[in-house]
Amino acid sequence: MVTRLKDVDAVTIGLGWTGAIMARELTKAGLNVVSLEKGQDRIPGEDFILPQVRDEVRYAQRLELMWDNSIDTLTFRNFANEQALPIRRIGAFLPGEGVGGSGVHWGGLHWRFLPSDFRIRSALTERYGANAIPDGMTIQDWPVSYDEMEPFYDRFDKICGVSGKAGNLRGNKVDGGNVFEGPRSDHYPNAPIKSSNAGLMFGEAAKSLGYHPFPAPIAIASAPYTNADGVALGACEYCGYCNRIACETNAKASPNSTILPALRLDPKFEIRTRCFVTKLNYDKDSKKVVSVSYTDMRTGEEYEQPAGIVLLTSYVFGNVQHMLLAGIGEPYDHATGKGVVGKNYAYQFEAGANAFFEDKELNPYWGSAGMGTVIDDFNGETFDHGGLGFFGGGYIMGNTASAPPIAGRTVPHGTPEWGSEWKRATVKWYYHAARFNTQGSVYASRDNYMDLDPTYKDALGRPLIRLTYNPPDNEFKMSAYLLQKLEGVIKAMNPTHYEMHPRPKTFTVVPYQSTHNTGGTMMGADPKSSVVNRYLQAWDAHNLFIQGASVFPQQHGYNPTGTVGALAYWSARAITTSYLKNPGPLVHA
Amino acid sequence: MTDETIPRRKFLVGAGLAGTAVATGLTQTAPAEAQAPAAATPPAAPQAEPLLLLNETEHAFVVAAVDTMIPADELSPSGSDCGCATYIDRQLASAWGGGAKMYRSGPYFKGKPEQGYQLPLTPAEFITTGIAAANAWSRKTYGRDFDRLEPDKRIEALTAMQEGKAAFENFNSRAFFARLLTLTMEGFFGDPIYGGNRNKASWRMLGFPGLPATYANLIDEYRHKRYVAEPQSIADFS
Numbered sequence: 001m002v003t004r005l006k007d008v009d010a011v012t013i014g015l016g017w018t019g020a021i022m023a024r025e026l027t028k029a030g031l032n033v034v035s036l037e038k039g040q041d042r043i044p045g046e047d048f049i050l051p052q053v054r055d056e057v058r059y060a061q062r063l064e065l066m067w068d069n070s071i072d073t074l075t076f077r078n079f080a081n082e083q084a085l086p087i088r089r090i091g092a093f094l095p096g097e098g099v100g101g102s103g104v105h106w107g108g109l110h111w112r113f114l115p116s117d118f119r120i121r122s123a124l125t126e127r128y129g130a131n132a133i134p135d136g137m138t139i140q141d142w143p144v145s146y147d148e149m150e151p152f153y154d155r156f157d158k159i160c161g162v163s164g165k166a167g168n169l170r171g172n173k174v175d176g177g178n179v180f181e182g183p184r185s186d187h188y189p190n191a192p193i194k195s196s197n198a199g200l201m202f203g204e205a206a207k208s209l210g211y212h213p214f215p216a217p218i219a220i221a222s223a224p225y226t227n228a229d230g231v232a233l234g235a236c237e238y239c240g241y242c243n244r245i246a247c248e249t250n251a252k253a254s255p256n257s258t259i260l261p262a263l264r265l266d267p268k269f270e271i272r273t274r275c276f277v278t279k280l281n282y283d284k285d286s287k288k289v290v291s292v293s294y295t296d297m298r299t300g301e302e303y304e305q306p307a308g309i310v311l312l313t314s315y316v317f318g319n320v321q322h323m324l325l326a327g328i329g330e331p332y333d334h335a336t337g338k339g340v341v342g343k344n345y346a347y348q349f350e351a352g353a354n355a356f357f358e359d360k361e362l363n364p365y366w367g368s369a370g371m372g373t374v375i376d377d378f379n380g381e382t383f384d385h386g387g388l389g390f391f392g393g394g395y396i397m398g399n400t401a402s403a404p405p406i407a408g409r410t411v412p413h414g415t416p417e418w419g420s421e422w423k424r425a426t427v428k429w430y431y432h433a434a435r436f437n438t439q440g441s442v443y444a445s446r447d448n449y450m451d452l453d454p455t456y457k458d459a460l461g462r463p464l465i466r467l468t469y470n471p472p473d474n475e476f477k478m479s480a481y482l483l484q485k486l487e488g489v490i491k492a493m494n495p496t497h498y499e500m501h502p503r504p505k506t507f508t509v510v511p512y513q514s515t516h517n518t519g520g521t522m523m524g525a526d527p528k529s530s531v532v533n534r535y536l537q538a539w540d541a542h543n544l545f546i547q548g549a550s551v552f553p554q555q556h557g558y559n560p561t562g563t564v565g566a567l568a569y570w571s572a573r574a575i576t577t578s579y580l581k582n583p584g585p586l587v588h589a
Numbered sequence: 590m591t592d593e594t595i596p597r598r599k600f601l602v603g604a605g606l607a608g609t610a611v612a613t614g615l616t617q618t619a620p621a622e623a624q625a626p627a628a629a630t631p632p633a634a635p636q637a638e639p640l641l642l643l644n645e646t647e648h649a650f651v652v653a654a655v656d657t658m659i660p661a662d663e664l665s666p667s668g669s670d671c672g673c674a675t676y677i678d679r680q681l682a683s684a685w686g687g688g689a690k691m692y693r694s695g696p697y698f699k700g701k702p703e704q705g706y707q708l709p710l711t712p713a714e715f716i717t718t719g720i721a722a723a724n725a726w727s728r729k730t731y732g733r734d735f736d737r738l739e740p741d742k743r744i745e746a747l748t749a750m751q752e753g754k755a756a757f758e759n760f761n762s763r764a765f766f767a768r769l770l771t772l773t774m775e776g777f778f779g780d781p782i783y784g785g786n787r788n789k790a791s792w793r794m795l796g797f798p799g800l801p802a803t804y805a806n807l808i809d810e811y812r813h814k815r816y817v818a819e820p821q822s823i824a825d826f827s
Contacts, residue, residue: 051826054800057779062685069692076704085700085707088692194808237803361815365797366804405778405797417751418658418770419744423794427664430795431815456694508703 002293002302008034011292011307013277013322014314016101017561018547018568020255020263021156022311024229025572027268029580034305036275036294038314039068039098044257048104048246056404059245065105066244067095071276071297072458074317074465076509080334080447084466086456092508093347093515094244095315099273100256102315102515103561105244108252109370110162110219111395111558112153112566115146115182116381120443120554123381124391136446137391137474138344140553143525143534146182149566152573154185156565160253161225161233164188164217178214178374180382190222193236197362198434199372202398205492211375216397218370219253219561229262240402242368252368274298278460280310280326282541289326289544295460308583309575312521312546317465319550320450320520325462328540329521329531332449334468340522340531342450345467346555347507348516349394349440349475351483354410355490355498357432364403364431372399378485379557380441390477392441394557396486400434410435413499436490438482441557442518445472450520470507479503516560518552523567526589533587535574536567542585545571638675638784641682642713646734650720651677653736655773657743665790668773676776676785677716677769686713712768719765722757723750730755782823792820800826 009031012019023033042048042065058064067073067090075084096102116123119141124133133139166184167177192215195203203213220242225233234249242252250257263269274297281291281304291306312319323329323341332343376382379393402408410433415425453466483500490498524530527539532551538544547568549560578586640648655668655677665671680686688711700707710718727735727746735746749755751770753763776785778792780799786792792799799820807816 050802051800051823055780055782055823057775057783061775061779063690066690068690070688070690073692078701078703083698083700085698085704086692086694087704088706089690091705197812200812236805237801238805238808239801239803241800361811361813363808363811363816366801366808366816405791405795406775409778409795418747418773420660420662420664423659423662423664427794427796430797455696506703509705510703 002304004304005306007306007308008032009307010034010309010311011036011305012311012313013292014038014101014318015099015255015271016096016313016315017103017255017565019101019311019313020259021565021568022313022545022547022572023269024259024263025569025576026309027263027266029576030268031309032268034270034272034307036277036292036305037099037271037273038071038276038297039273041271041273042099042104042246042256044246044248044250044254048248048256050248053246053248054239054241056241056406059105059241060243060404060407063090063094063244065096065098065246066090067097070459072464074467075453075456076467076469078468078470078506080468084453084468086464087509091510092513093517094512095317095515099260099271100254103253103255104246106515106561107243107368107370108219109559109561110157110160110164110217111562112149112182113146113556113558113563114180114380114382117556118142118144118146118149120380120556127381128385133391134474136472137443138446139443140344140522140524140529142553143523143530144570149563149570150182150185152566152569153562155228155569156562158189158228159258159565160219161189161221161227161258162217162219162253163190163193163222165192165215167212167214176214178376179212180376180379188217190225193218193220193222193371194238194367195373196367196371196400197360198400199398201360201434201493202436202489203373205489206373206375208492209488211377211489213373213375216370216372216374216399218368220247220368220370221251221253227258229259231258231261233257236368238367238371240365240367240404242402276460277322278462280312280322280328280544282326282328287541289328289541308543309579310544312544313548316517316520316548316550317450317467319546319548321452321462321465323521323531323546324452328538328544331451334447334449334451337446340529342520344444344519344522344553345448345450345469346442346444346518346552347469347471348514348555349442349471349479349503350437350514351440351479351501351503352435352437353483353486353490353498353500355434355436355493355495356412356429357434357493358496361431362400362434364400364408364433367402369399369402371402372397375489378482388477388481390474390481392443392474392478392557394438394440394478394482396482396489397437397439398434398489399437403430403433412497432496434495436486438479438486439557439559440475440479440482442471442475442555444519444554445474447472471503476503476505516549516555518549518555518560521546521550522553523551524553533585535586536571537574537579537586539585539589543583545575547571638678640678642686643678643681643717646724647717647720648674648678649736650724650734653738653743654747654769655776657740657747658770658773659777665794668777670787671777671790672781672785672787673773673776676779676783677772679784680772680775681713681716687711715765715768716772719757719760719769722760723755723762723765726755726757726762780823789820789822
């Protein structure tokens, strides 16, 4: 029996970054908001405490904060002619679960996209000619500009207490910051975090080659900070227990540490944890989602929650799955290229290198993995692609911080994996190994997409999302170019030995690579080419607003969270200033 | 060492003590920089930890395997003296070992390596099934169980598994070895709270300080020199 509950003004499906931002902005506007979160509650000061958070086995190996695949997972295949099989335990990407979502365990790298990224199709056509973009490359302009997003980027920076150095302040280039970035209206809220030793060495070498190194912008407060919502954040302790782990000083920004402390105090807000939303109940005639169905995972009881506004704020896969199950929007058909839901899946194309410096003491275990130095000379349209044979790019980073003993022991290739010789090499190089990374863009391709799996079901009997993905040739060429530039910098650092790590030609879901999945519910200029409009409002359901990286038309050469947060603030403002006064489509198709 | 008449449990305890004596003696010749204040303290005597999940045959296999992967030498005591076998037994008995957070529904297909683990077995079942397959292969190849092999034959056998050349019946020896190696390294390098890394032996070996209160005040001071400290574990903070 399904219990029908009393109406609420708005409901969020999931409570990570976007759920928290939307709930906060909408309750401030006077709405009653309920957040339905599949996982457990997570409270700083109770769940993120010393010494328990500094446990590599529990968090980094056993993935305490991550997705419970016994309830829900996805299936995967490289190509459309293969049988997709379930990811029985996540590996390549690690979406979070519970209150705070992936915003609890992320690394904190906090970026804006380039102004040209937002109009990438137009920019490439203008620069390289009308026929320059290859046929299968299904990239699209964003329906918003960098200038429109800037105030919302700035707002999210000031919620998170981001540390960094501006390189373009209101159009003035600032030496030592990222001179390629779009104009910022203000400085970062906090001074840059201290770089790792390897990061400093990388910066010196990059400068000697004429590049423009700067400290990586990161949502980890370098000093105690009170954010734009009046919430106090602590300063980073450089403890090294950061990636995959929660921060006990609240220096690394999470929804739990930056937004929820104020939101939880608001009587207009309610969290219901362990509530698994199973369906958006869509009324095609009124073009509205009238309610959401969910199962209370403590009791198994089923509920129907009617809501005026529905905020689809789960991870990329959940967002796409809800749209396909509810039949909202036209599903993407790989055979014909028609349809939009599930289209333009992209997965950040990262590749890196290791270098060894036998005479340098790098103290590799302190600081976060984002504590490094970056060059952005080869990202997006900051450089000329004429004659290169590919589009896109990415930032290049020298870091090496956070080398925990189970997973962070770097030894040269060819070293045995066990035995006395392995042990000697491990000890010899532990203090002397540096890691590097390139954060490559992914210009969407027609062959990479999501649909519903015909065979496998989740714990409640719903079809799983089926992911069909292999990196396109363009991305391999792009990545080879970034690695070539990185190799030049590494050589200038004069290492004892180094190794470049290009990606294998076939994507595998086994080792960790990146949690930057994007696409599937693209934002765009019209319903034919997108699922949501420029305010993240679904074209086919005007009270449904889809949040998160599933709205990216493609992925650019930066970590997605900065843009995810900015888009949520932008969307919330459209709801509170326009939609509430006049509920209906905010853009007419 | 390989007398088939010695009961397994007794045999193991004896072997473990011998390993400790060797390692303790050699610790004194370790480089001065590795000798943080308590590093000279001998590792705690290996107790015959009660088993949660493994039976004696399985435990004997695990002890032999972790002692081959992590032999006692000038850098550390052996894998089992560091508690790696205890760690593995406890992990297999944990919720993780029982398949928590794993998607386990069928149908089951072998799939491509790129699609990851596709067996119906939980991690605990995977290891115990793998041990049975490894011992059957060892008996066929060497005439006795793996733990009864001489050290050089153990190395040879593990290498064959690592390379997937050990033809286990209905089981992938390469995947089995990979999981066993990962578990062993977790036990060796993880926090001692889980039963491995006894006396923080691997952290002393690496120079890893364990859990800091903070490094914020040390980074600039130690820009170009090694920071060495007595390692702290979760228990030390509790």
